[in-house]
Amino acid sequence: MSTLLVVGSANADHVLTFDELPQAGQTLISQQYRLELGGKGANQAVAAVRLKNTMQQVYFISALGDDSNAATMRTNWTADGIDLSGCYQIAKKSTGTAVIFVNQYGENSIGVVPGANAYLSAHHIQQQHALFAQANYLLIQLETSLESVHQALILAKQNHCTTILNPAPATKLNNDLLNLIDIITPNETEALALTGIEVIDQQSAQQAAQSLHSRGVNIVIITLGSKGAYISEKGQGSIIPTPTVNAIDTVAAGDTFNGALMVALDEGKTLIEAVEFANLASSIAVTRNGAQSSIPYRKELT
Incomplete structure (x- = not known):
């Protein structure tokens, strides 16, 4: 079996839908409310386990509260087939929560x-060193503490595990952390935060990618929403288009992309093939409402 490891956040998502997203100081009446399971780490773990082949196993390291939301998450993730031996329960704390506004175009604010x-914590991560020793790939984001992210990346590199960072939410990162990353997958907003370069076309995407290469990252994949993804490796870059669909909710699109990317690379697909696979998976997710409820299964991609 091939081991795929996801480290990251888990949230209960409170989703409100509107024609237009509320502006500062504006109160709007929501058309619909629903509670969804989300969090970037959990979404990516769910994407990986639903899109994997029969010879891959997905493990998820996270921290949950001691509430009913945590119990529901564990039940659902176990049903999908995620191994939760690295999932911690934090006493007297609530499980992470997100409030998501979605407009009629599928755009969102969170x-x-x-x-x-x-x-x-870094200590929690260190306790799972055996998982890192057997993992082929680590996929991680920035919705947990930077100390936990840093420790996970260090353990992965010590164990010759390929590291993928989805740098969300957008923030600046130092070179010590970037040097531990093999593949980075920012969107336009995250690329701006990391490099100071506004990505508006292929030329600016190339400039942002070169900036990240110069700081130690081998492969840069800048996701561009409906325009696809810009990939850059060894200074050579191109845009991989995504299928044209009617998007209604983009909440888990990036997370689906990242989970699918890890699965495909672990299968031995080329970078272009892996990004095409990830684009296809995320293009299905945006045609459905919700976070984890929108993530497709592998059979839907054929």
């Missing part, structure tokens, strides 16, 4: 209360 996610 506010997050970290809850138990903030308590996933």
